Each structure stands twice: as C-alpha cells, then as structure tokens.
Amino acid sequence: MTGNRDVTMTTMPRLLTGHNAPLTLSEYESTFPVIARAGSLLGELDASGLTGRGGAGFPTAQKVRLLKAHRGHHKIVVVNAMEGEPASRKDVSLLRVNPHLVLDGAEVLASLIGANEIIVCIARENERLAGHVRDALAERVRQRRRTVRSSVQTPPGRYVAGEETALVHWLSNRETLPQYRAKRPHVARVRDRAVLVDNAETCAHVGLIARAGAESFRSLGTDASPGTALVSISGALDRSQVLEIALGTPLRQILAVAGADPDPQALLLGGYGGSWLDATHLDTPYANEALAPVGATTGAGVIVVLAREGCAVAETERVVRWMANESARQCGPCAFGLPSLAEDLTLLRRGANDAAHALERLTSRCGVIEGRGACHHPDGVVRFVRSALGVFRDDVADHASGRPCIGSGSARHYATVPRLDHEGELTWQ
Numbered sequence: 001m002t003g004n005r006d007v008t009m010t011t012m013p014r015l016l017t018g019h020n021a022p023l024t025l026s027e028y029e030s031t032f033p034v035i036a037r038a039g040s041l042l043g044e045l046d047a048s049g050l051t052g053r054g055g056a057g058f059p060t061a062q063k064v065r066l067l068k069a070h071r072g073h074h075k076i077v078v079v080n081a082m083e084g085e086p087a088s089r090k091d092v093s094l095l096r097v098n099p100h101l102v103l104d105g106a107e108v109l110a111s112l113i114g115a116n117e118i119i120v121c122i123a124r125e126n127e128r129l130a131g132h133v134r135d136a137l138a139e140r141v142r143q144r145r146r147t148v149r150s151s152v153q154t155p156p157g158r159y160v161a162g163e164e165t166a167l168v169h170w171l172s173n174r175e176t177l178p179q180y181r182a183k184r185p186h187v188a189r190v191r192d193r194a195v196l197v198d199n200a201e202t203c204a205h206v207g208l209i210a211r212a213g214a215e216s217f218r219s220l221g222t223d224a225s226p227g228t229a230l231v232s233i234s235g236a237l238d239r240s241q242v243l244e245i246a247l248g249t250p251l252r253q254i255l256a257v258a259g260a261d262p263d264p265q266a267l268l269l270g271g272y273g274g275s276w277l278d279a280t281h282l283d284t285p286y287a288n289e290a291l292a293p294v295g296a297t298t299g300a301g302v303i304v305v306l307a308r309e310g311c312a313v314a315e316t317e318r319v320v321r322w323m324a325n326e327s328a329r330q331c332g333p334c335a336f337g338l339p340s341l342a343e344d345l346t347l348l349r350r351g352a353n354d355a356a357h358a359l360e361r362l363t364s365r366c367g368v369i370e371g372r373g374a375c376h377h378p379d380g381v382v383r384f385v386r387s388a389l390g391v392f393r394d395d396v397a398d399h400a401s402g403r404p405c406i407g408s409g410s411a412r413h414y415a416t417v418p419r420l421d422h423e424g425e426l427t428w429q
C-alpha cells in the first residue's frame with residue numbers, strides 16, 4: 001500500500017452522523033454545508049477516485065461517463081439499497097439516519113448522465129425503511145428541492161435480488177432473476193431506458209463529493225483507496241454495528257473500536273461470497289490493495305469475527321447452505337452444485353465415516369461449479385469454500401479424519417455468522 005494519509009477512524013460528519021433519527025432536510029443542509037468547488041462535478045468525481053461500495057468496486061466516474069455518452073432520453077438512476085447480504089446493514093443504517101445525502105448523490109448522478117428519474121430500491125421486507133425514504137422524498141417536494149421524479153420500489157429481499165441484473169430485470173418484469181454474466185462496464189436497461197445502478201453508500205459519497213469536493217474526500221484513506229467506507233461488523237462482539245472507517249485502517253484497530261474479540265480465530269471479509277482471513281493478518285490495512293495479496297477484499301463492507309472456540313467448518317457449512325437456498329436455481333451449478341457442497345460440508349462437520357471422501361468431493365465440485373452459472377453467485381460460494389479449506393486446513397483435516405471439534409455436531413451451538421431468519425428478518429447477535 002502506498003501513500004497513507006490519515007487512516008484513523010473518522011470523527012468528521014461524513015456519511016454517518018451519530019444521530020439515531022433521520023436528519024431532516026434543514027438539519028442535513030446545516031450538517032453538510034456546500035463548499036465552493038474549483039472544477040466541474042464530473043471532474044471532482046474523477047479526482048476523488050471514488051469506487052463503488054456495493055462489492056464490485058468499479059470506478060464511479062467511469063460508470064458515469066459511460067451513461068453520459070449513451071444516447072437516448074429518459075435515463076434512470078437506480079439506488080440499490082437491497083442489502084441482501086445477511087451480514088451487512090450499512091445501507092439500511094445509512095438511509096435510516098442520512099437519507100438526504102443518498103438522495104442528493106442520486107440527483108447529482110442524474111444531472112451528470114441526463115436522467116429524468118430516480119428509483120430507490122429497498123427490500124420489501126424493510127417496509128419501515130421504505131417509509132422513511134418516502135417521507136424524505138415528500139419533504140424534498142414540499143421544500144421544492146426535488147430535481148427529478150423520484151420513487152421507492154420494493155423488490156423481494158432475496159440475496160440475488162440485489163445483484164444488478166436481477167434488480168434491473170425486476171424493475172422491467174417483476175422477476176428477481178439474474179440475467180447474464182455482464183461484462184463491466186455495460187449499460188443496463190429497464191425496458192428501453194438506460195440505467196445507472198449505484199449502491200446507496202456510493203450515492204452518499206457522490207453527494208458528499210458534490211458538497212465538499214474531491215480534496216476533502218481524499219483527505220482520508222489511501223492513494224489507491226481514498227475516502228471512508230461503511231463496515232458492518234458482527235460475530236464475536238457484544239453488539240453488531242456499522243462503523244465508518246477511513247480506508248487503510250488496520251483490521252486490528254477496527255476490531256478494537258468495535259469492542260470485538262482481540263484474539264479471534266479468523267475474520268470473514270467481504271460477505272457471504274467473500275473469504276476467510278487467518279488471524280495472523282490482523283495488522284493488514286482494510287483496503288483492497290493490501291487485502292488482495294492475502295486473498296481477501298473489502299467486498300460488500302462486511303467483517304464477521306470468528307472466536308477461537310468457534311467451529312469454522314460448521315460456520316462455513318451454514319453459510320453455504322444458506323447461499324444454496326438463496327439461488328434462483330435456474331442454472332445447474334446452483335440447482336445441483338451448491339446443495340451438494342452444503343451436503344459435503346455437513347458430512348465433514350460431523351466427521352462422519354465418509355468425511356474424507358466428502359472433502360475430496362468438495363475440492364473437485366468447486367472446480368466443476370466455478371464459472372458455470374449465468375451470474376457470479378455460485379463463484380462467490382466457491383471462493384468462500386476454497387478460502388475455508390485453505391485457512392482452516394488443520395481443522396478441516398481433523399474433521400476429515402473423524403475428529404470433529406467439540407460441539408461441532410451442532411452447527412447452532414457455535415453460530416457466529418449472522419443470518420436471515422425464516423421471515424426475512426436480520427438476526428444479529
């Protein structure tokens with residue numbers, strides 16, 4: 001990593017405000033004053049180096065340029081606040097306390113690409129949050145601050161529903177099916193209208209850059225990963241929480257601020273399609289350029305802390321089973337491959353007679369599944385399983401030779417990783 005600036009936790013009012021109730025429009029405007037800019041909005045966005053905070057990490061200015069150059073009228077900006085990742089609450093938390101920053105960012109994006117509509121997508125199960133955002137939109141209309149037609153839509157809150165092509169497909173046809181392995185960058189469409197889809201946190205950063213400029217944005221973070229990021233941290237700590245951190249902050253420092261177990265077995269980084277990271281890497285800065293060499297990414301901004309007494313195999317099994325149940329099962333790798341991975345992990349967790357064969361099958365199944373789905377959902381599961389087999393290789397070998405760790409007969413007993421319950425509610429410990 002090069003050129004760290006201030007990589008401590010930010011105490012400036014950036015995305016999160018420290019309030020529990022949503023900021024009214026006037027509170028928001030006094031908390032986030034507009035500072036005169038030197039250059040154009042797009043120039044500031046370019047200079048900021050902002051990348052998408054939804055998981056893919058694509059440069060935001062590049063996406064904007066693509067849509068700006070696209071001919072055709074009636075473009076749409078879609079704010080993706082679906083947050084189908086069970087271990088993530090950052091977009092929900094952000095919209096709850098600071099809806100106007102997200103909406104301002106979406107309006108900036110709309111003006112840059114020439115869009116005449118904004119749609120905020122929130123999971124149907126989160127009707128309360130949808131209500132908050134509708135209230136914020138109504139406030140902007142009352143105060144004559146809305147610049148384009150804006151609405152809230154509520155697709156079903158499944159994991160794959162937040163995937164960009166699935167979201168766009170739902171807006172067109174009311175079906176939450178991912179469509180194809182889109183090559184980036186590409187122009188998505190709702191019926192015949194070009195669409196810019198950006199994650200809610202990304203929109204908030206755009207709003208902030210429009211108000212305070214690129215230089216202010218880059219005053220925290222690293223050269224390669226400027227700015228702050230929201231992190232949902234859960235697992236071995238008293239209270240699952242969302243933190244705003246300067247990118248480049250060492251993982252150990254993030255754990256300390258969150259009050260997490262300072263001596264964990266491992267961290268799950270990125271989300272359910274992310275990867276495990278061995279605790280020997282706790283001094284690694286939280287930034288993609290530093291995490292990539294140790295096999296991890298910031299992904300969807302998720303950190304799950306696995307305690308030393310936790311059973312890594314049981315946790316991995318539970319995540320994979322959940323992911324298998326979440327797929328649309330329209331492709332072979334999801335319909336057959338993911339449930340088979342989950343079954344093999346169950347045999348391995350139990351240390352059953354054929355656990356050694358289950359381990360061999362796991363390895364070969366990963367090779368068969370990878371790259372064969374219409375979307376990247378199965379690839380994420382494969383990446384996650386492979387990271388478990390590597391990071392916990394000693395544990396895995398014990399399980400495979402019929403010596404499961406104490407208590408791992410019950411996956412529930414050591415449940416660490418947050419999940420959605422049967423009614424779609426987030427379960428945080």
Ligand code: SF4
Binds near residue numbers: 160178329330331332
């Ligand atoms: S790979 Fe899986 S999640 Fe993706 S489209 Fe196919 S069935 Fe659906």
